[in-house]
Amino acid sequence: MNAKLMRLRGLVRKETLQILRDPSSIAIAFILPTLLLLLFGYGVSLDAHHVGLGLVIDKPSAAATSFTSEFRHSPYFTPHNFTSESAAERAMNNGDIDGFIWLQGDFARQLAAGQSPAIGLFVNGINANNARLIENYVTQSWADWVIHQAALAGVANPDPIDLEPRIWFNPAVRSRDYLVPGLIAVIMTLTGALLTALVIAREWERGTMEALMVTKVSMHEILISKIVPYFLLGMGGMVVSVLIATWLFGVPLLGSLIVLGLASSLFMLASLGMGLLISTVAKSQFVAGQIAIITTFLPAFILSGFIFDISSMPAPIQLLTHIVAARYFVAILQSLFLAGTVWPVILPNLFALLVMAVIFLGLARLAARKRLD
Amino acid sequence: MPPPPETAPNALVLTGVTRRFRVSKRVVTALEGVSAQTAPGLVTGLIGPDGAGKTTLMRLIAGLLRLDDGTIWVFGTDVSTDPLKVQGMISYMPQRFGLYEDLTVQENLDLYADLQGVPVAARPTRYAELLHMTGMQPFTQRLAGRLSGGMKQKLGLACTLIRPPRLLLLDEPTVGVDPVSRRELWRIVDHLVRGAGMSVLLSTAYLDEAERCDEVLLLHEGQLIGAGKPGDFTQAMAGRSFLTRAEGTPKRVLQTALSSTPGVTDALIQGETVRLVLNAGVTPETIQPTGITGLTLTPAAPRFEDRFVDLLRAKTGTQALATPTPPAAASAPQEAVIEVDHLTKRFGVFAAVDDISFTVKRGEIFGLLGANGAGKSTTFRMLCGLLPATSGKLRVDGFDLRTAAAIARGRLGYMAQKFSLYGDLSVIQNLRFFAAAYGLRGARRVERINWALNEFKLGDYADATSRDLPLGFKQRMALACALMHEPDVLFLDEPTSGVDPLARREFWRRINALAELGVTVLVTTHFMDEAEYCDHLVIMAQGRILASGTSEELKSAARTAELPTPTMEDAFVALIAAASAQQSGQAA
Numbered sequence: 001m002n003a004k005l006m007r008l009r010g011l012v013r014k015e016t017l018q019i020l021r022d023p024s025s026i027a028i029a030f031i032l033p034t035l036l037l038l039l040f041g042y043g044v045s046l047d048a049h050h051v052g053l054g055l056v057i058d059k060p061s062a063a064a065t066s067f068t069s070e071f072r073h074s075p076y077f078t079p080h081n082f083t084s085e086s087a088a089e090r091a092m093n094n095g096d097i098d099g100f101i102w103l104q105g106d107f108a109r110q111l112a113a114g115q116s117p118a119i120g121l122f123v124n125g126i127n128a129n130n131a132r133l134i135e136n137y138v139t140q141s142w143a144d145w146v147i148h149q150a151a152l153a154g155v156a157n158p159d160p161i162d163l164e165p166r167i168w169f170n171p172a173v174r175s176r177d178y179l180v181p182g183l184i185a186v187i188m189t190l191t192g193a194l195l196t197a198l199v200i201a202r203e204w205e206r207g208t209m210e211a212l213m214v215t216k217v218s219m220h221e222i223l224i225s226k227i228v229p230y231f232l233l234g235m236g237g238m239v240v241s242v243l244i245a246t247w248l249f250g251v252p253l254l255g256s257l258i259v260l261g262l263a264s265s266l267f268m269l270a271s272l273g274m275g276l277l278i279s280t281v282a283k284s285q286f287v288a289g290q291i292a293i294i295t296t297f298l299p300a301f302i303l304s305g306f307i308f309d310i311s312s313m314p315a316p317i318q319l320l321t322h323i324v325a326a327r328y329f330v331a332i333l334q335s336l337f338l339a340g341t342v343w344p345v346i347l348p349n350l351f352a353l354l355v356m357a358v359i360f361l362g363l364a365r366l367a368a369r370k371r372l373d
Numbered sequence: 374m375p376p377p378p379e380t381a382p383n384a385l386v387l388t389g390v391t392r393r394f395r396v397s398k399r400v401v402t403a404l405e406g407v408s409a410q411t412a413p414g415l416v417t418g419l420i421g422p423d424g425a426g427k428t429t430l431m432r433l434i435a436g437l438l439r440l441d442d443g444t445i446w447v448f449g450t451d452v453s454t455d456p457l458k459v460q461g462m463i464s465y466m467p468q469r470f471g472l473y474e475d476l477t478v479q480e481n482l483d484l485y486a487d488l489q490g491v492p493v494a495a496r497p498t499r500y501a502e503l504l505h506m507t508g509m510q511p512f513t514q515r516l517a518g519r520l521s522g523g524m525k526q527k528l529g530l531a532c533t534l535i536r537p538p539r540l541l542l543l544d545e546p547t548v549g550v551d552p553v554s555r556r557e558l559w560r561i562v563d564h565l566v567r568g569a570g571m572s573v574l575l576s577t578a579y580l581d582e583a584e585r586c587d588e589v590l591l592l593h594e595g596q597l598i599g600a601g602k603p604g605d606f607t608q609a610m611a612g613r614s615f616l617t618r619a620e621g622t623p624k625r626v627l628q629t630a631l632s633s634t635p636g637v638t639d640a641l642i643q644g645e646t647v648r649l650v651l652n653a654g655v656t657p658e659t660i661q662p663t664g665i666t667g668l669t670l671t672p673a674a675p676r677f678e679d680r681f682v683d684l685l686r687a688k689t690g691t692q693a694l695a696t697p698t699p700p701a702a703a704s705a706p707q708e709a710v711i712e713v714d715h716l717t718k719r720f721g722v723f724a725a726v727d728d729i730s731f732t733v734k735r736g737e738i739f740g741l742l743g744a745n746g747a748g749k750s751t752t753f754r755m756l757c758g759l760l761p762a763t764s765g766k767l768r769v770d771g772f773d774l775r776t777a778a779a780i781a782r783g784r785l786g787y788m789a790q791k792f793s794l795y796g797d798l799s800v801i802q803n804l805r806f807f808a809a810a811y812g813l814r815g816a817r818r819v820e821r822i823n824w825a826l827n828e829f830k831l832g833d834y835a836d837a838t839s840r841d842l843p844l845g846f847k848q849r850m851a852l853a854c855a856l857m858h859e860p861d862v863l864f865l866d867e868p869t870s871g872v873d874p875l876a877r878r879e880f881w882r883r884i885n886a887l888a889e890l891g892v893t894v895l896v897t898t899h900f901m902d903e904a905e906y907c908d909h910l911v912i913m914a915q916g917r918i919l920a921s922g923t924s925e926e927l928k929s930a931a932r933t934a935e936l937p938t939p940t941m942e943d944a945f946v947a948l949i950a951a952a953s954a955q956q957s958g959q960a961a
Binding site for chain 2: 006014
């Protein structure tokens with residue numbers, strides 16, 4: 001065996017043994033993804049369920065009951081009855097309900113008279129997500145109900161209120177289905193960048209890097225020995241995440257597995273490059289952890305379009321998202337999971353990932369010096 | 374691998390080696406124009422206190438740092454132009470041995486064998502040889518992190534020797550390990566290295582190790598202040614070292630008097646005597662310390678440290694130290710200030726401190742001597758009331774640490790290892806903080822802070838950031854902080870590790886003065902020399918007290934026919950040997 005291969009074998013074997021013995025690597029690679037997936041899959045949901053909604057009916061009537069029954073049977077709301085508008089307002093101030101509908105005394109009369117009655121809708125805007133949901137849902141329900149009533153009465157094309165028809169709510173789309181694939185990108189960033197930066201910083205802290213550097217080993221051998229095991233570890237985490245996503249959460253996976261593997265590999269390489277780059281600056285685990293979280297983990301969370309829609313960000317921030325590798329990966333993942341292998345979406349993002357991987361690995365190689373200064 | 378033909382007569386040639394570092398906004402010169410050469414096949418000691426530039430020089434030779442100026446040749450190869458070739462010729466053991474703690478002994482050896490390109494076929498023989506030499510055969514499957522300090526050090530050495538290098542660089546291999554392990558390391562160096570004709574550069578802050586080297590490079594504050602055979606260093610001091618006594622005069626009073634006597638280079642307490650080093654050309658008859666009668670001088674063998682102090686004095690131009698504190702009045706009454714009675718501390722099943730008892734009298738300097746892990750720091754923490762004892766009694770200045778820890782703490786000053794100061798604060802800010810922390814306020818606080826600035830000559834540095842101070846100043850400042858509230862009892866945890874001999878002397882001069890004023894001083898140390906300054910000491914190993922007494926008593930217990938004048942280290946090694954013999958006797 002030539003000396004170079006022997007050194008590489010020794011380093012890779014060492015790295016593998018360390019991964020196997022060190023509970024923290026295993027934790028970051030497998031336990032953390034599982035925890036995050038469970039947390040996001042079960043805990044965090046952008047869908048509304050059982051939103052507290054107050055109903056204030058000044059004067060009970062058949063029409064009012066008919067309209068409000070929509071809400072009583074909806075899984076999205078938990079209705080509360082109030083006898084006066086002021087009581088409902090108090091309840092909203094106390095946070096018991098997120099909004100209320102006020103059907104004033106002349107609701108039934110106006111309706112009967114063919115007029116469009118004024119419906120009071122009060123929404124607590126603090127929880128913007130729920131507020132928008134209530135607004136949309138109530139508007140939609142009202143429109144549905146009016147059409148339904150008209151149909152019952154045999155009137156065609158009623159136009160009782162100003163309606164702004166748009167596709168704004170689709171109860172079938174669960175937020176979990178787009179959060180989970182996005183989350184996989186975040187998890188891969190963690191294993192790739194954070195873990196790599198941490199383990200190299202650990203070598204600096206313990207003085208083993210110094211000992212390594214004085215052997216004949218070359219810098220790219222050290223880098224390869226870090227990339228290979230952590231690439232495999234990261235891909236392992238990826239497989240676990242995909243299994244959890246599809247089996248536990250029932251997220252569909254409509255696209256090609258080969259494309260998924262390819263995109264993940266490229267993204268993993270970009271993350272590893274980022275981690276290696278960080279490790280050339282950060283010589284302590286604490287600093288490495290901080291830098292990795294600020295430069296990779298947080299952007300993957302915030303700027304990747306995983307939770308926050310990129311197109312609704314201000315232009316400078318949108319520009320910034322282009323250097324976040326997770327952005328391209330999230331786009332690919334969401335497409336592969338939910339829409340299938342949509343090449344017009346996947347190809348440009350795949351290419352961007354390739355460019356990112358080359359840039360970060362290249363920078364890491366350039367920055368890594370076999371010297372302490 | 375057959376040794377390549379000799380291309381250069383010297384193993385190592387340094388010319389004008391200079392290296393500077395940028396520390397925040399300042400430029401620190403770590404090495405300044407160091408020129409030296411070492412012959413092949415020799416063990417060269419790179420000796421100097423912390424901050425002298427030893428590690429920087431090692432790293433420069435290993436090609437880990439860039440040179441700012443000068444050249445380094447290793448067997449005729451310039452490190453700056455071909456670091457990889459040099460790295461192929463050398464092995465380097467950094468300060469923490471460069472071991473992977475989560476790999477086993479065998480896996481560490483395998484890794485370094487792979488890295489050094491040792492052919493697989495040649496490995497079993499080499500492994501067997503190294504494991505035999507280091508006595509590690511039974512531990513090949515143990516994780517390196519679970520080894521004792523001494524064993525780690527031996528494994529580190531084995532890893533660097535897996536492929537015999539032409540030049541072996543060992544950076545402070547003996548720091549913090551017990552004397553027994555130190556001796557074993559030297560034995561391995563002698564056998565493996567000298568036997569194989571290897572060249573070695575070994576750095577150390579222990580001056581007594583100089584005498585084990587073939588050649589010595591003496592570094593101080595980045596400059597080479599001496600080079601040559603260790604014998605040459607001590608030879609220069611021939612006829613200048615004496616052990617002195619004066620009937621009826623306490624040793625500290627004698628030391629104080631001698632220090633301020635003209636013609637004296639150094640006066641240092643050694644056991645019950647004062648070790649005196651005279652300036653060159655001064656005859657012992659002319660030494661007349663004021664107020665001392667009946668002085669007797671016995672010639673002593675010169676030590677390496679004598680020469681170091683001599684060189685430093687020549688360089689800095691200072692004479693032996695003047696003494697600001699008056700010799701104290703009559704000895705304090707013999708009351709016990711610290712009482713430790715059957716003290717035990719267990720962490721789970723492991724007894725860090727195992728049934729120890731001792732008492733310290735007022736005004737006494739009491740030493741706890743032992744290697745890292747002997748239980749010294751644990752004992753200290755219990756005495757400070759920072760850690761509850763598992764069983765046993767502890768009283769400091771009459772207060773039981775179990776019931777009145779806070780009161781007891783108010784009476785003691787504590788100077789932690791590594792000087793726990795706030796590096797980002799200035800000297801004056803640190804002093805203010807500690808004064809406030811000790812509850813001093815108003816005029817008294819101002820008074821104490823001024824006292825600290827004057828007494829410790831910190832006035833010029835009042836606004837300097839503590840982190841940037843030289844080690845000796847940090848040490849002074851730490852002592853000033855510990856003394857801020859005028860404690861009756863002073864605890865010093867490894868107070869002088871790594872500081873240069875002059876700073877160490879100055880520090881001990883202050884401690885002596887305090888003891889004369891009736892302050893009780895308890896000090897831990899793993900420096901065998903430092904034990905000599907103590908009135909009374911206990912030697913600890915594995916949580917137990919192996920022996921106690923004055924340094925004279927401990928040393929004379931180790932006296933044998935082969936070893937008529939044992940050192941403190943000899944005494945320590947003998948005690949450890951006796952203890953382990955007893956243990957194996959019990960086991961059998």
